[in-house]
Amino acid sequence: MERQPPSPSYILDAERFPDLFQVVSRQEYTLIGPTIQNQTICYGKLETVNELPIGWTDHQQGGKYELSRRDDDAYFGYQVGPQSWKEWLFPPRQRLWKSRRDKEHQLKFEAAPLPEQRYAFLGVRSCELHAIAMQDHIFQEEEFCNPYYARRRQNTLILAVNCTQAGNNCFCGTMGTSPPITQNYDWVMTEILAPTHCFLVEAGSEAGEAIVQELQLPEASVTQNQTAHEAVASVKDQAIRPFETKDLRNLLYDNLEHSQWDEVAQRCLSCANCTLVCPTCFCSTVEDVSDISNTSTQRWQRWDSCFSLDFSYIHGGTVRTSVKSRYRQWLTHKFAGWQDQFGSLGCVGCGRCITWCPVGIDITEILAALQDSPTN
Ligand code: SF4
Ligand code: SF4
Incomplete structure (x- = not known):
């Protein structure tokens, strides 16, 4: 039976992809999207379609990542790379203020200006949209709003892409974050490779609709809708890991002395990679930098991690001195x-x-082991 689309959908032929770049640029957005850097697919500033990882894919396992050529010219035929969108919305370093001592020896403080750059994110995946929604909640809560994050977010256009294939390490199906993408986007595409290379497009906001209108995209046929729907439908089942999300809270709180924590601590290097690549981790610290003349100071916010010793430093010393305590803190949080x-899983x-x-430590294996043999 042919499926009827829930909202109007359009077709952007692959050969017209440069037109999308032009429209976004005319609207004075800086386009950020996938590109190959250092043998990985990272997000960087894009000027032309040729900078996309056309015809490349990635292979991922615990502690392993490599690229190889596909046998087609897919634009988005890879999974997520090491970098998440938080690098652009919540950069690793952000100046908060500077102060200067004037001639009368008075200290003058000046807050860092709010960022004015308008970003268009191209290729945002379903799990990544869920991660952005989490950080929206954390950083834009009224009482503790981070104005730098809020301004960047306000100025961001989201051009999302539905995954049509899950990677080895994906478990969006278990976490309930798998495609199809249904909210928090301006424009979402599903790549169709045959019989003609094109993208099924849906607009999710007035900004997305305006791009559709400017490009004068034709409506998609029922068959094209059906092809795109079928390509996305299997991802959820491909990305399942053998643990249950239900009751994880109590399981973790009840098993703080489980032998799993000792076992994982034997392997964990406490390097913090996991927290830095994680799209939802948001811990930061501040550091003050003064100049040699002792007349000016700057305060910077920078990413930190619950794996660093200093992160749990309070008066008198560090609270989480062992790797075991730091790994357990990460997973339990x-x-x-x-x-x-925050009312959700992180x-x-x-x-x-x-x-x-x-x-190659796999958090899903740790959770499954705790569920299989809880001490309480
Ligand atoms: S689990 Fe340990 S070794 Fe692995 S990335 Fe995290 S801190 Fe590094
Ligand atoms: S903990 Fe963070 S990096 Fe790891 S799978 Fe979950 S969201 Fe991704």
Whole structure:
């Protein structure tokens, strides 16, 4: 039976992709999207379609990542790379203020200006949209709003892409974050490779609709809708890991002394890679930098990690001195404390922490082991 589309959908032929770049540029957005850097697919500034990883794919396992050629010219035929969109919305370093001592020896403070750049994110995946929604909640809560994040977010256009294939380390199906993308986007595409290379497009906002109108895209046929729907439908089932998300909170709080923590601590290097690549991790610290003349100072916010010793430093010393305590803190916060703080789990199942852990520690295996043999 042919499926009827829920909202109007359009077709952008692959050969017209440069037109999309031009429209976005005319609207004074800086386009950020996937491109190959350092043998990985990262997000960077894009000027032309040729900078996309056309015809490339990635292979991921615990502690392993490599690229290879596909046998087609897919534009988005890869999974997520080491970098998430938080690099652009919540950059690794952000100046908060500077101060200067004037001639009368008075200190003058000046807040860092709010960013004015308008970003268009191209190729945002379903799990990544869920991660952005989590960070929106964390950084834009009224009382503790981060004005730099809020301004960047306000100025961001989201051009999302539905995955049509899950990677080895993806578990969006288990976390409930898998495609199809249904909210929080301006424009979403599904890549169709045959019989003609094109993209099924849906607009999710007035900004997305305006791009559709400017490009004068033709409406998609029922067959094209059906092809795109079928390509996306199987992803959820491909990205399942053998653990249950239900009752994780109590499981983790009840098993703080489980032998799993000792076992994982034998392998964990406490390198913090997992937290830096994670699209939902948001911990930061501040540091002050003064000049040699002692007349000016700057305060910078920078990413930090619960794996660093200094992160739990309070008067008198560091609270979490062992690797075991730091790993347990990370996992317990993600899957238990996060629920108390923000009303959701803190993981979207992107699998980055598994791929980029140098020793291939897999959080889904730790959770499954706790569920299989709880001490309480
Ligand atoms: S904890 Fe791992 S799988 Fe979950 S969102 Fe973070 S990086 Fe992705
Ligand atoms: S779990 Fe892996 S990535 Fe995370 S701190 Fe330990 S060794 Fe590093």
